[in-house]
Amino acid sequence: MKVSIIGVTGYSGVELLRILHSHPVFDIHSIHSTKVDRSISEEYPHMLHIIDKKVEDIDFDRIGEESDVVFLATPSGISKRLVEQLIDKDIKIIDLSGDLRLKDSSEYIQWYKKDPVKNSILTESVYGLSEWNEESIQSAKWIANPGCYPTATLLGLAPVIIEQFVEPASIIVDAKSGTSGAGKTPSNGTLYTEVNENLKIYKVNEHQHTPEIEQQLRMWNGEIKPITFSTHLLPVTRGIMTTIYVQLIEDLDTDKLIDLYKNTYEKHPFVRIRPKGTFPAIKEVCSTNYCDIGLHVDKRTGRLTIVSVIDNLMKGAAGQAVQNANIMFGLDQQTGLNFSPLYP
Numbered sequence: 001m002k003v004s005i006i007g008v009t010g011y012s013g014v015e016l017l018r019i020l021h022s023h024p025v026f027d028i029h030s031i032h033s034t035k036v037d038r039s040i041s042e043e044y045p046h047m048l049h050i051i052d053k054k055v056e057d058i059d060f061d062r063i064g065e066e067s068d069v070v071f072l073a074t075p076s077g078i079s080k081r082l083v084e085q086l087i088d089k090d091i092k093i094i095d096l097s098g099d100l101r102l103k104d105s106s107e108y109i110q111w112y113k114k115d116p117v118k119n120s121i122l123t124e125s126v127y128g129l130s131e132w133n134e135e136s137i138q139s140a141k142w143i144a145n146p147g148c149y150p151t152a153t154l155l156g157l158a159p160v161i162i163e164q165f166v167e168p169a170s171i172i173v174d175a176k177s178g179t180s181g182a183g184k185t186p187s188n189g190t191l192y193t194e195v196n197e198n199l200k201i202y203k204v205n206e207h208q209h210t211p212e213i214e215q216q217l218r219m220w221n222g223e224i225k226p227i228t229f230s231t232h233l234l235p236v237t238r239g240i241m242t243t244i245y246v247q248l249i250e251d252l253d254t255d256k257l258i259d260l261y262k263n264t265y266e267k268h269p270f271v272r273i274r275p276k277g278t279f280p281a282i283k284e285v286c287s288t289n290y291c292d293i294g295l296h297v298d299k300r301t302g303r304l305t306i307v308s309v310i311d312n313l314m315k316g317a318a319g320q321a322v323q324n325a326n327i328m329f330g331l332d333q334q335t336g337l338n339f340s341p342l343y344p
């Protein structure tokens with residue numbers, strides 16, 4: 001099966017290369033970005049003698065004719081323009097940006113402050129939260145790969161939201177990410193001197209992933225009210241931790257909820273539920289496609305604390321994108337994704 005990657009010189013793009021290089025079914029056919037004619041090892045010396053391909057210009061006809069699937073690891077706003085050139089080609093598209101995720105284009109305008117993609121494209125694209133949308137992903141032509149924070153948040157919340165165990169207006173998500181989540185373009189906020197030995201909150205009450213999380217929560221439970229969602233920058237390269245607080249509407253204990261989570265995710269190898277009294281750390285999923293979840297009910301307050309961790313470049317981006325491609329092509333979801341964590 002032939003694969004093209006557009007945005008290969010970015011952090012998610014080079015992570016796609018790392019995964020696909022040893023994938024037994026997908027072959028990297030062509031790689032693209034604006035750095036045309038540079039070999040990938042000139043851009044990323046760690047790839048020397050591993051992948052020697054050159055970055056090519058984006059010839060939509062050739063990509064459409066020669067590849068079976070194209071990954072767009074490009075910024076929001078750019079992906080949209082690429083999708084519009086690719087939709088009439090006979091090729092599956094997996095877009096890692098936010099451009100295809102929000103079904104209501106007025107929300108995209110409000111939160112991304114850019115022009116939205118055409119409504120006809122939004123209607124047909126499938127939200128690629130692999131564990132929850134498998135059937136639609138199987139038959140999808142265009143996948144909106146979920147955002148990194150929404151992936152961790154939604155996998156952590158799904159079981160209790162679907163069971164309607166949660167007071168609909170009580171959801172608070174306290175999220176933290178490593179700096180690779182911001183991509184490779186330099187900015188003051190991600191300078192070593194700003195991030196090292198520091199912890200900063202950013203985009204307070206205006207993070208673009210807020211409507212994406214709410215959209216999916218409301219598909220599971222139409223009563224859900226707006227959430228509080230806070231994002232922080234951690235002085236690490238990879239990893240996201242979301243600590244989620246919800247008010248329970250029933251008298252449920254930790255054992256019962258851990259059972260619920262274990263049963264829900266029993267057939268989903270990338271979601272691991274921690275035993276009672278233990279919580280996951282970001283390093284425990286580093287370089288893997290796992291989402292690890294720990295939970296505890298505070299009997300004094302009736303609130304449930306859920307902790308979920310992912311590697312933002314893997315389950316939060318390239319890993320889930322390959323998981324979705326596996327599903328689209330009828331492969332085992334784990335194909336090419338059997339990494340154990342890089343630890344310590």
Ligand SMILES: NC(=O)C1=CN([C@@H]2O[C@H](COP(=O)(O)OP(=O)(O)OC[C@H]3O[C@@H](n4cnc5c(N)ncnc54)[C@H](OP(=O)(O)O)[C@@H]3O)[C@@H](O)[C@H]2O)C=CC1
Binds near residue numbers: 075
């Ligand atoms: N980083 C993460 O953890 C996550 C990222 N995402 C999403 O994935 C996408 C990529 O993110 P990330 O890898 O961090 O971004 P980077 O900024 O690291 O990389 C962006 C890539 O897009 C390419 N690009 C930019 N403009 C164009 C253009 N006009 N034509 C062709 N290629 C272009 C860049 O190429 P060049 O080198 O030539 O400039 C580069 O290869 C984004 O939409 C992001 O929101 C989603 C989840 C997590």
Ligand SMILES: CC(=O)N[C@@H](CCC(=O)OP(=O)(O)O)C(=O)O
Binds near residue numbers: 075146178180208
């Ligand atoms: C650490 C960091 O800065 N993370 C980025 C994640 C952006 C992203 O993934 O963008 P999409 O909206 O295209 O999903 C952020 O918080 O904006």
